[in-house]
Amino acid sequence: MDGMDIVKTLASRGFIVEPDALEAIKNSDPGTLDRLLSSIDPSALTISKEDVARLKAPCVKVLSDITNNSTCIGDYDEFVGYFRDRYGRLGDMMRHRISARPIESIKKKGFSRGEKAEVSVIGMVSDVRSTSNGNRLAEIEDMTGSISVLISKDKDIFETPLLLDEVVGVTGTVKDGGLLMASSIIYPDVPNTNVPRRSEEPSAAALISDVHIGSNTFLEDRWLKFIDWLNGDYEDDRSHGLVSRLKYVVVAGDLVDGIGVYPGQEKELSILDIYEQYSKAAEYFDQFPKGLNIIITPGNHDAVRQAEPQPALPEEVRRMFKHPNITFAGNPSAVEIEGVRLLLYHGRSLDDLVSSLPGASYSRPEKAMAELLKRRHLSPIYGGKVMIAPEARDHFVIDPLPDIMHSGHVHTVGVCRYRGVTLVNSGTWQAQTEFQKRMNIQPDPAKIPIVDLHTGDVSIISFGS
Amino acid sequence: MLSSMSSASESQEKYFKSLEREFLKCRDIANRARSLGYDPQLETEVPAANDLAERVEVLMGVPGLAEHIRKCEHLGREEASLQVAADIAEGLVGRFENKVDAIQCAIRTAAAIITEGVVAAPLEGISQVSLAKNDDGSEYIRIYFAGPIRSAGGTAEALSVLAADYVRRKMGLAPYKPRPEEIERYVEEIALYKSLQHLQYTPTDDEIRLIVKNLPVCVDGEPTEDEEVQGYRDLERVETNRVRGGIALVIAEGLILKAPKVKKHVDKLKFDGWEFLDRIIAGSKPSDESHDEKIKPKEKFLVDLIAGRPVFGHPSRAGGFRLRYGRARNTGFAAAGIHPASMVIMDDFIATGTQLKVERPGKAAAIVPVDSIDGPTVKLLNGDVVYVDSVEKALSVRKDVSEILDNGEILINYGDFLENNHVLLPSPYVVEWWEQDLALRTADAVEVRSARDAFAVSEKYGVPLHPRYTLMWRDISADDLRHLREYISREGRVKDGLRVPVEPRSKRSLELLLLPHRVRDGVVLVDDDGSFLLLRCLGLNPDLSLKDVDIAGLDPLEAVSKMSGVKVMDRALSRIGARMGRPEKSKMREMKPPVHVLFPVGEAGGAKRSLEDAAAFTKNMNDKAGLIEVEMGRRKCPECGAMTFKCRCDCGAHTEPYYWCPDCKLEGIGGRCPRCGRPATTNMPMRIDLKGIYTSTMDSLGVRGGFEILKGVQGLISSEKTPEPLEKGVLRALHGVYVFKDGTVRYDLSDVPLTHFRPRELGLSIEKLKELGYEKDVQGRPPESLDQVFELKVQDVILSHDCSSYLIKVAGFIDDMLEKLYGLPRFYNVTREEDLVGHLVIGLAPHTSAGVLGRIIGFTGASAGYAHPFFHAAKRRNCDGDEDCVMLLMDGLINFSRSYLPDRRGGKMDAPLVLSMRIDPKEVDKESHNIDVMARYPREFYLATLEYKSPKDVEKMMDLVSGRLGTPAQYEGFLFTHDTSDIAAGPTNSAYKTLGSMEEKLRAQLELGRRLRAVDERDVAERVINSHFLPDLIGNLRAFSTQQMRCVKCGARYRRPPLSGTCPKCGGRVILTVHEGAVTKYMEVSIAIARDYGVSNYTLQRLELLSLSIKSLFENDKSKQVILSDFM
Structure with a gap:
């Protein structure tokens, strides 16, 4: 279609097209004009370059998730395979930094008394406890065997807590009896040299989660304000700037409140039917501007299996959504938009981290997220709050490295940067629940972190009551 | 309140003295055995x-x-x-x-x-x-x-x-x-x-x-x-x-x-x-229903409904158990009575001792048979309505029942209302009340054998209609009543009783009134007596013409009173909702896994902890068989200085625990290390020649096999880790009895109360009865017939037949032990059940540490333990479904030792650390003081119930145990209001125990619910899914995804699978501890009953989501695509 036809088509519908907008349409894919016509506000007069930019062809690429790739049937070998995959991939991240040896070879070699040779091993933590002297004694294992590691309370490394089932590199000397006295501990971590990828054009993504549609504490008024805002109902310049660049809305789980998630939930629901909850959600998303790209991943309240990794919402639910640009993916999932990599994880493991990591709290979720990134694993602790499906591949391993990591679940907003990676925990659209009151958790409702894909900066917009 | 001497009559004193004499005899023998040094202490460790x-x-x-x-x-x-x-x-x-x-x-x-x-x-x-x-x-x-x-x-x-x-x-x-x-x-x-x-x-x-x-x-x-x-x-x-x-x-x-x-x-x-x-x-205190406020149905007893345990009546719903006040000789103290025919009609789900969760007055009650109250009324498939007043009749109609119109009565005593401080529910009009009404009018002996008699008596003396001829008039509406009256008048014929063509509304009214009738060829037939009753009550002349009575605006009861010309009272004022709690129990106590002897075999005994396997165990080809390593407590012989784990040194002396400090390596010290101050221990890993020990034990006992397996324990868990003499284990295995953690052999029974008995019920002969000191029956006559009623002495117990067969084995073990280990004469010499009568036992409840001395006086077919309420109260139990154990006195005295008790929190519970010799009612659980012991409740009591009076308000007119404390009457002269012909009538075991799979039980539960008029089976299905299956499914799904692993060879448990895949300790194969089957076992049946019984959409969706989760976890996407609609 040449430029003239485009101008004519638009004119016949009452729109004037700006020159650089025309240029952008000509350079885009053939469907662009149709999508522009179906999504543009009919009362608008001119079509600007931004209008076109928002429409850019579906540019959400799912890099990895479990959807339709679950192979687990729940046998013992799968559990072993799952942890071996974790050990192998995380271990490989550290192999170039230390020359690790198999644990069994260290134990077999008889060390004579007083020998102080340093050795390194890479192992998965299987037990950590405090000794009567206040030191820490860990048990770590690899495929060949396991060894006890003593971390003296006088060493700096004592400050860094070890999490169960994480993979670490330990360097130290072996005492007779096969006890490794640790002198340093390394994590897979993010390289110091990490340079995050950025989008070429100005664009932004709104990161939300934990909408909890169907709950009687769902803040519908404020949610509708957000939808209005997306549709241009604002007066301030800041909003104008943000909305004009906003091309993506990402929902990291708990779109609806679900049913039967906890005992007695029926008393706290306004919609008792799971499908009606999603149908209500679909209704809301229909009101989102058509040009927006939406990504929805599930959380522990959604209608998918509780064991993680979770696949995308089922087809019955997906087809309720009429909005043209929604991508459904699993939890966790890695996606790429405009060359920028996002890692989406609902955040169930934050519960386990808060109870086992000193200093971690529900009010500062980003700190726990940074600890996870350092360990290059979204959910190291096995046997706690996170239920796992023993898939052949450990989907929690953070690889490749994302540029933006987005979680939710804990209902508090937190933003920080760790070695170039932007970490965002989005808040909620639900008021404080009875459960949170007892647990002393103060939620951050109706606050949206918006990340600028071009700069990596995050602004927070609040939708007051 | 605390008193060392109880007030008792001479004969009561004599009873206590005879118990004491027998006890001392046993204790002497036990101490003689103990003095030989085979046990941790040289005398019995159960002080009286x-x-x-x-x-x-x-x-x-x-x-x-x-x-x-x-x-x-x-x-x-x-x-x-x-x-x-x-x-x-x-x-x-x-x-x-x-x-x-x-x-x-x-x-x-x-x-x-x-x-x-x-x-x-x-x-x-x-x-x-x-x-x-x-x-x-x-x-x-x-x-x-x-x-x-x-x-x-x-x-x-x-x-x-x-x-x-x-x-x-x-x-x-x-x-x-x-x-x-x-x-x-x-x-x-x-x-x-x-x-x-x-x-x-x-x-x-x-x-x-x-x-x-x-x-x-x-x-x-x-x-x-x-x-x-x-x-x-x-x-x-x-x-x-x-x-x-x-x-x-x-x-x-x-x-x-x-x-x-x-x-x-x-x-x-x-x-x-x-x-x-x-x-x-x-x-905070949830205010109890106040006096004037009408009683509201209470749902609480339905919470946490379990699959296979049926609901017998929704809260206060018509058709459910009708309250009857009174105490039978086997009820009270939180035990309630129902007619044995009701037990049978409930598809045998209720047996003697089965616990029912009840709507009121308390939370639960053990159920016992009382056949002097109303049985159930049922409707058969052919439309007949039958009142079932015997077990035989119940059995003969059971398979034809289409609806259980009425569960019959439940007998609850006043004392239980007092104990629970529950307002008195209005009493229905019952015979014992009617008799008192009549007595106010006449001293004549009056007989009522037919409906005609009943009306004649009422007319003559101006008393209300006899309860037996009172129908459930309040269960139909005034409109139904009018319809029934007019329909019968219009369509009925009188010929050998009343005949009316079947018409749904009038037929239903007759059913709800519980008027027995038959249906033949589309015609309802009421017998002559019933017809007379019905016509009088409906105001119909013998030719079925309507009498001229104005009943406009009257409720059914008023209308019937007016039409019949006599006062008709309410017979179903208070209905008690109920569901099955736990089944009755009568079973030997086993540890898990069962154990014959507290002797460690370590890994060498395999998963079965077999002594023989351990004695043949070799770790390497070159090792000597039976050399095993186990941790035990060291003891030292004061005579020869030998170190051993045995309590009796080979030289014959009694050894003493030998303490050492594992940190400082100091030996032969006291309980604390003198150097580091930390607790010292006797424990040490030892290498023992189990084969040698085992062989010499067998030889010394003269035993060569004769048992299938001898099970030890993997390790000892007591603080000094003292093992039992192996001989005891061999003899236990030989007799097929199992030991509990404290060295005793126990048998568990549900607690049920009994204050009076008939010798026939217990299989007691007159001679034996006299031997036991029962000299007079309740009426003061000497024993001469097996059907006389005797007042039970407070420490006498009646056990089950199954218990007797186990105790016979235990007695055989004790005798062998006395003879072959201690070299003493046999004591019990028991071969038949009767031989056990008169022997002493220790009754001991879980969580307690004091046993109560009891005496066996007989056995019944019921799977429960009948004893005096004071005996249960002395163990701090009531009879609301609790269970506890008995052990033979000699077993407790010789074999119990504190040295075997687990060294952990709660280890001292459930052990006879002390034995109460005699029961002083003042010093037992005060709940037993609220038991009423009168022969009849006064008329004023019944009137007070109609006003919802507090039980405290009528306390003065009732004869309670509390009023007798401190006098000889606290032990004797108790009476009861309702008799029963057999304390073990009805099914022996609840269907819950005899049905097979959970699904079978569940189907039976729902099927019974469908037939019970007082039960909404859809609600039952919904509750079972919500309180049993869903939590189970969710819990197991969670457990699966966070599960531990276990080594099949050495039993080591791992929080997660070892990376090596195999057991790092022994190289054995490691397996899951939660399997797919455990997760999915209730899935299909849940969805099936959810659909069959039409549960709520919410519940159905929860099941569907779980089903999806399960499929997603256990099915490979690559081999099968799963979509939600597969499950819809």
Whole structure:
């Protein structure tokens, strides 16, 4: 279609097209004009370059998730395979930094008394406890065997807590009896040299989660304000700037409140039917501007299996959504938009981290997220709050490295940067629940972190009551 | 209140003396056996106690305590406990190393006195007392409560806190001043505990704050749950982040629920600082239904419904059990009676001893057969309505029942209303009331044999219509009544009774009235008697023409009274909803896995812990067979100096525990290491020649096989790790009996009460009866017939036939042991059930530490243990579905040792640390004082029920145990209002136990629900899914995805699979501990019943989502695509 036809088509519908907008349409894919016509506000007069930019062809690429790739049937070998995959991939991240040896070879070699040779091993933590002297004694294992590691309370490394089932590199000397006295501990971590990828054009993504549609504490008024805002109902310049660049809305789980998630939930629901909850959600998303790209991943309240990794919402639910640009993916999932990599994880493991990591709290979720990134694993602790499906591949391993990591679940907003990676925990659209009151958790409702894909900066917009 | 001597008649004294004589005889033999040195101690370890004070002294181990307690007894039990506590703390009794130890003993003693010196809670539930500092530097008391405090009950929990405050004042210590975050920690923690474990009462957040802010002592606790609090963590003065069950129990079930009781004592002692109790009492106590308020149906008994345990009546619903007041000789004390025909009609789900959760007056009741009350009325498939008044009739019609129109009556005694402080429900009009109405009018003997008689008597004497001829008029509407009357008048014919063509509305009315009738060829046939009754009540002339009576605006009962010309009363005023709680029990006690001897075999015994396998075990090809390594306690022979694990040295001397310090390597020391001050131990890994030991044991006993397997334990868990003599294990295996953790052999039975018996019921001959000291029946006649009624003596017990066959084996084992191990004469020489009669047993309840001496006098076919309510009360049990055990006295005296008890929290529970020799009703659980023992309830009582009076208001007119305390009448002269012909009538076992799979039980439960008029089976299905299947499915799904792994070879458990795949310890194969089958077992049946019974959409969707989860977890996407619609 040449430029003239485009101008004519638009004119016949009452729109004037700006020159650089025309240029952008000509350079885009053939469907662009149709999508522009179906999504543009009919009362608008001119079509600007931004209008076109928002429409850019579906540019959400799912890099990895479990959807339709679950192979687990729940046998013992799968559990072993799952942890071996974790050990192998995380271990490989550290192999170039230390020359690790198999644990069994260290134990077999008889060390004579007083020998102080340093050795390194890479192992998965299987037990950590405090000794009567206040030191820490860990048990770590690899495929060949396991060894006890003593971390003296006088060493700096004592400050860094070890999490169960994480993979670490330990360097130290072996005492007779096969006890490794640790002198340093390394994590897979993010390289110091990490340079995050950025989008070429100005664009932004709104990161939300934990909408909890169907709950009687769902803040519908404020949610509708957000939808209005997306549709241009604002007066301030800041909003104008943000909305004009906003091309993506990402929902990291708990779109609806679900049913039967906890005992007695029926008393706290306004919609008792799971499908009606999603149908209500679909209704809301229909009101989102058509040009927006939406990504929805599930959380522990959604209608998918509780064991993680979770696949995308089922087809019955997906087809309720009429909005043209929604991508459904699993939890966790890695996606790429405009060359920028996002890692989406609902955040169930934050519960386990808060109870086992000193200093971690529900009010500062980003700190726990940074600890996870350092360990290059979204959910190291096995046997706690996170239920796992023993898939052949450990989907929690953070690889490749994302540029933006987005979680939710804990209902508090937190933003920080760790070695170039932007970490965002989005808040909620639900008021404080009875459960949170007892647990002393103060939620951050109706606050949206918006990340600028071009700069990596995050602004927070609040939708007051 | 505390008394060492009980008031008893001469014959009663004689009974006690005979028990004592027999006991002493047994104890002498036991001590002779013990003196040979084969056991940890040289004499029996079950000391006898004569009263509460002695029991407390034995439990606390403080010499002189009993005497001191007796000195305080005039204060009443609760205040005596506080006084004794203060005296201990001040050093008047006992010697302690320091102040804290004295305070600890003081608080524990107070709890022990309140719990009658029977439960282990004072020792196990109050784990520690310490002093800590307030922020202003002052010292306060901190009591650590542990899980077993639950068994003390709310009152003792609350009063031990009060005792601590009393002690605190005497010692001049400061009150506890909590920090704000500590208060909030309690709020969070108690809510979390509630989500994990059962709490009788859920306190509000503000109640918790109020209590913690004001309590003068700090209620602390040991962590009892694995879960940790999330919000208020790492507090300086709270040692753990885990949940402390003790604090939740003491605050919620103790201080809040028992606030009025605590308040009473606080007021009396004029304590300040406890004023907050007034606010608790005002605010929290759920106000009981007040007098004038109409009774509302209560749903609570339906909560947590379990698959396979049916509902017999929804709350207060017509068709359910009809309340009847009275006490049969086998009811009361939380046991209720129903007609044995009702048991059979309920598809055998109820048997003697089966626990029912009931709507009121209490929470639960054990059910026993009483055939002098109404049985059920059923509708058959052919439309007939039949009143079922015998087991035979029930069996013959059962398969044809299409609807159970009426469950029959449930007999509940006044005492149970008093005990539960439940307002009296209106009594239906019953024969015993009618007789009293009649007696007011005439002294003549009046007989009522037909409906005609009934009307004649009512007309002649002006009394209401006889209850037997009173139909359930209130169960139909005035409109139904009018319709029925007119329909019969119009369409009925009289010929050999009444004949009316079947028409749905009138037919249903006849069914709901419970008027027996038949249906033949589309015509309802009512017999002559029934016709007369019906026509009179409906105001119809013999030719079926309508009498001229105006019944406009009258309710059915008024209308019927007016039409019939006599007063017609209500026969179904109060209906009691009920469902099955737990099944009755009569089963030998086994540990899991079962064990013959407390002797360690380590890994060598394999999964079966087999001694033979261990004796043949070789680790390597070159090793000698049977050399195994196990950890045991070392003992030293004082004569020859040999070191051994045996209690009797090969030289014949009795060995002593030999302590050493594993850190300092010092040997032969006391309980504490003199160098490092840490506790010393006797334990040491030893290499023993098990094959040699085993062979010589067999040889010395002269036993060559004769048993299938001899099971030991993997390791010993007592503190000194003393093993039992292996001989005992061989003989137990030979006789097929299993040992419990304390060295005794036990048999468990549901508790049911009995105050009177017939010799025939127990299989007792007249001679035997006389031998047992039963000289007179209730009417004072000497024994001559097997059907005479005798009053049960308080320490006599009646066991089940299954129990007798086990006890015969146990007696055989004891005799062999006496003969072959100790070289003493055989004692029991029992071959038949009758031979056991007269022998003594120890009754012992779980969570308690004091046994009660009992005497076997007979056996019944029921799967439950009948005994005097006082006997159960002495064990601190009532009969609401509790169960406990009996063991032969000789077994307890010889084989029990504290040295075998597990060295862990709760280890001292369920062990006969002391034996109560004689029952003093004043010193047993006070609940038994509320039992009524009269032959008839007065007419005034029935009238009072119609006014919803409080049971306290009529207490004066009732003859209760409480009024007889301290006199010989506390033991004798009890009567009962309702007789029963056989205390073991009805099914032997509940269908719950005889049906096979869970699905079979569930289907039977729902099918019965479908037939019961009083039950909504859809609601049952929904509740079962919600309270049983869904939590099970969710729990197992979670368990699967967070599960531990286990090595099949060595049994080692791993939190997650080892990376090597195989067991790092032994190289064995590692497997899952939760399998797909465990997760999915209820999935299909849940969905099937959800659809069949039309449960709510919400529940159905929850099941569908779980089904999806399960498929997603256990099915490979690559081999099968799963979509939600597959399950819809």
